Amino acid sequence: MKFKALGITAAAAAFALASSVSAAPEIGQPAPDFSVVDTAGQVHSLSDFAGQTVVLEWTNHDCPFVIKHYGPGNMQEQQRMARNEHDAVWLTVISSRPGTQGHVSPEQADELTRSRNAFPTAVLLDESGDMGRAYDARVTPHMYIIDGDGILRYMGGIDSNPSANPADIPGATQYVVAALTAMANGQDIDPAVTRPYGCTVKY
Amino acid sequence: MNRSLCLFWLAMASLMASTALAWERGVVHRDHIEVELVAATTSVQPGGTVEIGLRLVPDPHWHTYWKNPGDSGLPTRLNWTLPEGASVSDIAWPYPEALAMGHLINYGYEGEHLLPVTLTVGEDVAPGDELTLRVAADWLVCEEVCIPGDAQLELVLPVNSDRPSPHPDHADLFEQSRQQHPRTVAWPAGFSIEGGQLSVQIEPDVDLPIDTLEVFVAADNFVEHAEFASVTGSNGQVLIAQALSAFRSGSPDTLPIVLVDREGERAWRLTAEPGALVSDGSLLAAGSQTGWLLAIVLALVGGILLNLMPCVFPVLSIKAMSLVSGAGHDQRGHGLAYTAGVLLSFGLLAGVLLALRAGGEAIGWGFQLQSPWFVGILVYVLFALGLSLSGLFDFGTRLMGMGQGLTEKSGLSGSFFTGILACVVASPCTAPFMGTALGVAVLMPWPMAMAVFLALGFGLALPMLALSFSPALARRMPRPGPWMDTFKQAMAFPLYLAVVWLLWVLARQTDANGMAAVLTGMVVLAFALWLGARRDKGPSLAIARHVTVGLSLVLAVAALGTANRFQHEPGEGPASAWWENYSPERLSELRADPEQAVLVNMTADWCVTCLVNERVALNTDAVRQAMADNGVVYVKGDWTRRDPAITEYLAEYGRNGVPLYVLYPHNGDQARVLPQVLTPSLVVQALERL
Numbered sequence: 068m069k070f071k072a073l074g075i076t077a078a079a080a081a082f083a084l085a086s087s088v089s090a091a092p093e094i095g096q097p098a099p100d101f102s103v104v105d106t107a108g109q110v111h112s113l114s115d116f117a118g119q120t121v122v123l124e125w126t127n128h129d130c131p132f133v134i135k136h137y138g139p140g141n142m143q144e145q146q147r148m149a150r151n152e153h154d155a156v157w158l159t160v161i162s163s164r165p166g167t168q169g170h171v172s173p174e175q176a177d178e179l180t181r182s183r184n185a186f187p188t189a190v191l192l193d194e195s196g197d198m199g200r201a202y203d204a205r206v207t208p209h210m211y212i213i214d215g216d217g218i219l220r221y222m223g224g225i226d227s228n229p230s231a232n233p234a235d236i237p238g239a240t241q242y243v244v245a246a247l248t249a250m251a252n253g254q255d256i257d258p259a260v261t262r263p264y265g266c267t268v269k270y
Numbered sequence: 271m272n273r274s275l276c277l278f279w280l281a282m283a284s285l286m287a288s289t290a291l292a293w294e295r296g297v298v299h300r301d302h303i304e305v306e307l308v309a310a311t312t313s314v315q316p317g318g319t320v321e322i323g324l325r326l327v328p329d330p331h332w333h334t335y336w337k338n339p340g341d342s343g344l345p346t347r348l349n350w351t352l353p354e355g356a357s358v359s360d361i362a363w364p365y366p367e368a369l370a371m372g373h374l375i376n377y378g379y380e381g382e383h384l385l386p387v388t389l390t391v392g393e394d395v396a397p398g399d400e401l402t403l404r405v406a407a408d409w410l411v412c413e414e415v416c417i418p419g420d421a422q423l424e425l426v427l428p429v430n431s432d433r434p435s436p437h438p439d440h441a442d443l444f445e446q447s448r449q450q451h452p453r454t455v456a457w458p459a460g461f462s463i464e465g466g467q468l469s470v471q472i473e474p475d476v477d478l479p480i481d482t483l484e485v486f487v488a489a490d491n492f493v494e495h496a497e498f499a500s501v502t503g504s505n506g507q508v509l510i511a512q513a514l515s516a517f518r519s520g521s522p523d524t525l526p527i528v529l530v531d532r533e534g535e536r537a538w539r540l541t542a543e544p545g546a547l548v549s550d551g552s553l554l555a556a557g558s559q560t561g562w563l564l565a566i567v568l569a570l571v572g573g574i575l576l577n578l579m580p581c582v583f584p585v586l587s588i589k590a591m592s593l594v595s596g597a598g599h600d601q602r603g604h605g606l607a608y609t610a611g612v613l614l615s616f617g618l619l620a621g622v623l624l625a626l627r628a629g630g631e632a633i634g635w636g637f638q639l640q641s642p643w644f645v646g647i648l649v650y651v652l653f654a655l656g657l658s659l660s661g662l663f664d665f666g667t668r669l670m671g672m673g674q675g676l677t678e679k680s681g682l683s684g685s686f687f688t689g690i691l692a693c694v695v696a697s698p699c700t701a702p703f704m705g706t707a708l709g710v711a712v713l714m715p716w717p718m719a720m721a722v723f724l725a726l727g728f729g730l731a732l733p734m735l736a737l738s739f740s741p742a743l744a745r746r747m748p749r750p751g752p753w754m755d756t757f758k759q760a761m762a763f764p765l766y767l768a769v770v771w772l773l774w775v776l777a778r779q780t781d782a783n784g785m786a787a788v789l790t791g792m793v794v795l796a797f798a799l800w801l802g803a804r805r806d807k808g809p810s811l812a813i814a815r816h817v818t819v820g821l822s823l824v825l826a827v828a829a830l831g832t833a834n835r836f837q838h839e840p841g842e843g844p845a846s847a848w849w850e851n852y853s854p855e856r857l858s859e860l861r862a863d864p865e866q867a868v869l870v871n872m873t874a875d876w877c878v879t880c881l882v883n884e885r886v887a888l889n890t891d892a893v894r895q896a897m898a899d900n901g902v903v904y905v906k907g908d909w910t911r912r913d914p915a916i917t918e919y920l921a922e923y924g925r926n927g928v929p930l931y932v933l934y935p936h937n938g939d940q941a942r943v944l945p946q947v948l949t950p951s952l953v954v955q956a957l958e959r960l
Contacts, residue, residue, distance in 0.1 A: 230344060
């Protein structure tokens with residue numbers, strides 16, 4: 068019996084090692100590192116934030132799904148909650164290629180933060196799209212949460228109601244809020260992967 | 271900024287509009303789209319039905335969405351307000367188009383289109399009445415950017431006892447939409463998920479145009495829409511494979527799929543049940559009651575047959591003898607304890623398997639044998655049992671319930687342990703013997719799968735259980751006597767054969783050095799067992815003996831550890847003239863040669879699907895011939911052991927498991943991924959199309 072358990076454990080370990088590398092990031096695995104400049108010209112890497120929870124938000128200010136969450140202040144509220152209550156880092160990422168819809172200059176990005184009363188730690192300008200592709204970010208908003216050990220804990224949509232109607236926000240499960248709360252309470256994040264809904268990222 | 275504010279107010283305005291309930295008639299203009307609520311006829315009869323629908327005309331190059339919008343977007347929604355007694359059906363979605371949005375794919379409609387529903391009118395409306403039909407519609411209309419829109423639409427339809435006449439403006443649109451509405455069919459269809467890929471097997475009752483067939487999985491957030499489905503056909507079956515979405519959470523209970531023959535203006539809607547794909551051409555739908563019951567019966571019969579396997583029979587036959595000879599004692603208790611041991615072991619093993627499976631591991635039954643440790647331990651156990659039957663020592667016989675064990679108080683636990691032992695020794699035989707059926711079970715929902723595994727265990731335990739419960743049956747067993755000793759000794763030989771088989775498996779996992787280590791370990795083990803059975807002549811001698819026995823056992827295990835270190839370097843498997851071993855360098859070399867096409871087969875000895883595919887399809891003469899005729903080099907990668915090069919290759923194709931079959935054409939064109947379930951004609955067809 069003991070031998071058998073040993074055999075199974077050995078086999079299980081072999082499998083765990085055998086299956087990891089894949090295109091899209093995986094929950095429970097180290098999140099892809101990045102090195103992207105923010106609106107102030109400062110370069111940020113994931114490793115800079117070791118020990119802190121990092122929330123990534125892909126955005127495009129003209130996208131109606133982004134507007135759905137910025138219009139009534141839902142996104143800003145979550146940014147404040149994440150940074151103030153969970154001591155998290157909130158990085159807003161813009162992966163629109165120059166010349167495409169949603170691409171902004173550093174000044175425009177800062178102006179958007181000011182005018183929308185947003186509260187990100189930094190706005191990253193991923194013009195090459197390298198960071199977006201590393202995370203397989205597909206839409207705006209597309210959300211990721213990485214824990215202090217650099218492990219990806221959540222990826223997917225901002226909430227459970229794929230609509231462009233702000234009136235749907237109160238009735239929806241806010242996945243990022245739920246995930247941060249679960250992490251703070253030491254609970255499992257469920258769901259850890261959801262459908263990202265929104266506008267296509269313009270790589 | 272202005273634009274975003276503008277869009278925000280647009281959204282807010284539409285929100286307010288929905289509360290204002292201003293119902294509009296006729297054509298309504300919104301940003302980049304016009305919409306209208308229309309009917310197929312100019313009137314409706316009391317109690318009759320009529321098709322009505324939302325007509326949408328996006329600007330050129332703009333589109334709206336199907337019920338599964340694809341990687342982004344939203345389906346159009348209709349919320350009806352109807353007169354009392356009237357009701358509408360769900361939207362009869364016309365089949366969509368796959369629309370590229372950068373690197374993503376959306377499913378939707380460009381140009382004028384209609385989302386029809388069937389309206390049923392109450393009996394109590396009278397001719398001369400007018401029905402006011404209202405719908406609150408919302409949609410997303412996109413080009414590069416997306417604009418959400420909505421409208422409150424109204425249509426007044428006169429009630430008339432005459433036969434309704436077609437609407438002069440809209441009847442054609444309804445007719446066109448009807449043609450684009452997939453016909454619902456009940457073709458047998460099963461889907462399975464393995465290694466990050468969806469496989470669907472369908473038995474259509476019409477000829478489908480395999481080369482041009484379009485596949486739309488209707489469940490959202492499930493497949494990778496940008497990775498188009500591969501469609502292959504053979505023997506009246508259609509096999510569809512498509513990568514799964516990286517953001518999928520869970521798996522649907524049933525999978526609705528739309529197939530479109532755009533040229534022939536035909537389309538079908540079918541529902542695939544979760545089920546295993548069995549390569550012999552029959553579909554065993556695991557979700558269905560019959561498939562499940564069949565699997566249970568097969569497992570039960572298989573379990574009973576397992577008793578006859580060379581690794582099991584010697585152990586159990588002797589247990590059976592002892593059970594019979596111990597008449598008058600608690601036979602039933604022993605039978606039950608034994609059964610419990612078997613069931614517990616099978617349950618445990620199946621639990622581990624299913625848990626790994628749920629964690630996304632691409633493994634099949636028999637996965638235990640992937641570990642040289644497990645195989646090695648099994649070699650030792652069977653060898654030790656064999657030696658004890660041969661009379662070298664009686665440790666094993668006590669385990670098997672011989673001698674005093676049965677009458678002792680610990681006898682029940684002895685029987686329980688025999689049950690566990692039966693599962694352990696049966697394990698190498700289960701893999702090849704029951705592989706396919708258990709492979710099926712693994713794909714079922716876990717309670718059903720567990721039931722199949724337990725049925726197998728119960729089958730294994732059944733003969734012994736029957737013997738312990740039926741004195742009549744026990745009386746038919748041969749009477750105990752001196753012949754039993756001979757029988758016992760004879761039974762050692764099948765065990766030694768089983769050991770040889772396991773050593774062969776081990777040899778495939780290690781090399782000559784590893785084999786030497788294990789064989790040395792076996793000799794040391796035999797020595798330890800022999801010494802352990804010696805009578806002591808004095809206390810100091812006893813201590814020396816015990817120390818030696820202990821050391822020898824440690825040495826035996828160490829030998830196994832040594833063998834483990836001689837595992838093959840990846841890619842060193844025995845190649846033949848018939849295939850080449852995979853290496854990234856060799857593959858790029860072959861691909862650079864315009865004379866050569868390449869078929870890559872990523873496989874593993876513990877992957878039942880892989881082995882079945884090889885036996886049923888790849889290793890057939892027809893396929894060999896087709897490879898020779900078409901100048902195809904067959905390259906095989908063995909993932910039986912961990913191999914980073916192969917893991918990397920699998921990841922390139924979005925997989926984390928085997929099997930994976932990739933066909934590279936001569937001219938360096940895009941590689942084609944073949945389905946995970948192969949048939950000879952499917953492979954031949956693919957090879958000939960190079």
